[in-house]
Amino acid sequence: MHETNADLEHVETESELRQKVATMCMMLNLQGSVGMFGHVSIRVPGTERILLSPGAGSEKGAVTPEQVFVFHLNGDILEHPGGEVPLEWRIHTQIHRDRPEIMSITHLHAQHSTLLGIAGREIVPVFLHGAFLHTGVPTWDDPRLVVNDAQAASLSAALGDHVAIQQRGHGSVVVGETAEIAFFRSTFLEENARKQVEAEILGGALPLRPEEAADCARGTFNPRLLRLLWNYYQRKAEQELANQVPRMTN
Numbered sequence: 001m002h003e004t005n006a007d008l009e010h011v012e013t014e015s016e017l018r019q020k021v022a023t024m025c026m027m028l029n030l031q032g033s034v035g036m037f038g039h040v041s042i043r044v045p046g047t048e049r050i051l052l053s054p055g056a057g058s059e060k061g062a063v064t065p066e067q068v069f070v071f072h073l074n075g076d077i078l079e080h081p082g083g084e085v086p087l088e089w090r091i092h093t094q095i096h097r098d099r100p101e102i103m104s105i106t107h108l109h110a111q112h113s114t115l116l117g118i119a120g121r122e123i124v125p126v127f128l129h130g131a132f133l134h135t136g137v138p139t140w141d142d143p144r145l146v147v148n149d150a151q152a153a154s155l156s157a158a159l160g161d162h163v164a165i166q167q168r169g170h171g172s173v174v175v176g177e178t179a180e181i182a183f184f185r186s187t188f189l190e191e192n193a194r195k196q197v198e199a200e201i202l203g204g205a206l207p208l209r210p211e212e213a214a215d216c217a218r219g220t221f222n223p224r225l226l227r228l229l230w231n232y233y234q235r236k237a238e239q240e241l242a243n244q245v246p247r248m249t250n
């Protein structure tokens with residue numbers, strides 16, 4: 001399928017973006033990367049409105065657009081749908097303020113990328129689709145919850161202009177210029193970390209050489225794959241949801 005000019009020019013509505021937040025949360029749940037505590041946000045283009053997935057206590061495999069919180073960039077809650085506010089909402093408002101080119105942010109509690117931080121190991125690109133990590137993944141050397149402005153500012157400063165950051169003993173934050181890019185990076189950050197951890201167990205992980213990593217990143221990070229990856233996981237998340245319905249109505 002080719003992208004038409006109409007596709008490229010389509011500016012997504014807030015209602016479409018709410019659905020996208022819900023879908024992204026379900027896809028990352030399927031990967032085991034958000035669990036009880038992770039969350040995702042999308043900024044509404046041209047506005048100071050941040051759409052944020054619900055907090056702990058919500059079923060991350062069955063998030064609906066109606067459960068999405070709307071924050072102002074300054075941290076005020078503009079729309080509270082009920083349910084728990086994600087405790088670490090400042091991760092999103094702070095980074096959206098500091099990085100206006102970033103339209104989507106994920107906060108992950110994923111197993112393998114967190115393990116590398118606990119082991120004091122840098123995340124390095126070890127396979128084709130993790131090649132984008134060659135620009136470096138800094139570490140925020142603090143395992144605490146991000147629950148005040150000073151912590152959020154410190155985390156965002158440590159992230160700088162990188163695409164992802166480890167939070168030692170806690171999780172990670174990944175950013176993208178679009179939701180699809182943030183999802184791609186979140187998916188392959190964890191997949192790369194898993195391969196890196198398992199290779200270390202086998203005796204040592206061999207990082208991509210810098211020139212290989214740059215070539216691999218150019219070869220894999222493209223609009224076609226971004227769309228295919230999103231659609232692949234969206235189908236799986238929808239199937240998972242459909243499988244849940246009979247159990248939930250019992």
Ligand SMILES: [Zn+2]
Nearest residue numbers: 037088107171
């Ligand atoms: Zn957290």
